[in-house]
Amino acid sequence: MTTRTDSKNRVIIFLLAPLVFTFTLTVFFLPSAWAGDDIAALRAKAEAGDPKAQNNLGVLYANGQGVPKDYAKAAHWYRLAANQGNAFAQYDLGVLYATGQGVPKDYGKAAHWYRLAANQGFASAQNNLGVLYL
16 A cells, blocks of 8 residues: 555655756766866857757756856756757756756646656656656
């Protein structure tokens, strides 16, 4: 028999799993972002409107890689990329809303961003959206 506490624990695990996923993406896809000069170039691209660079800069702020950890700044950069249709940023912004990091906790907004990424085939967003419905 599953208790209410067991169900809550499963939901927490499903919502925290994306943080591990994001960290893994950072380690494998942003190895050059460890150097300060590369962060400056990344920031220039992000400020010029490049959604991939905006998302990657958000990841750096979320993980504190080469910049101070700052979830509010991560949310800012994720939002810019997410509004341009970047599924990674939509997913990451959903995680911030689901966990209340850098933004007020809001499951409705988390679902909105997860849904946008899920509609692009982003499996982790599909999973987290399902968990929210659960």
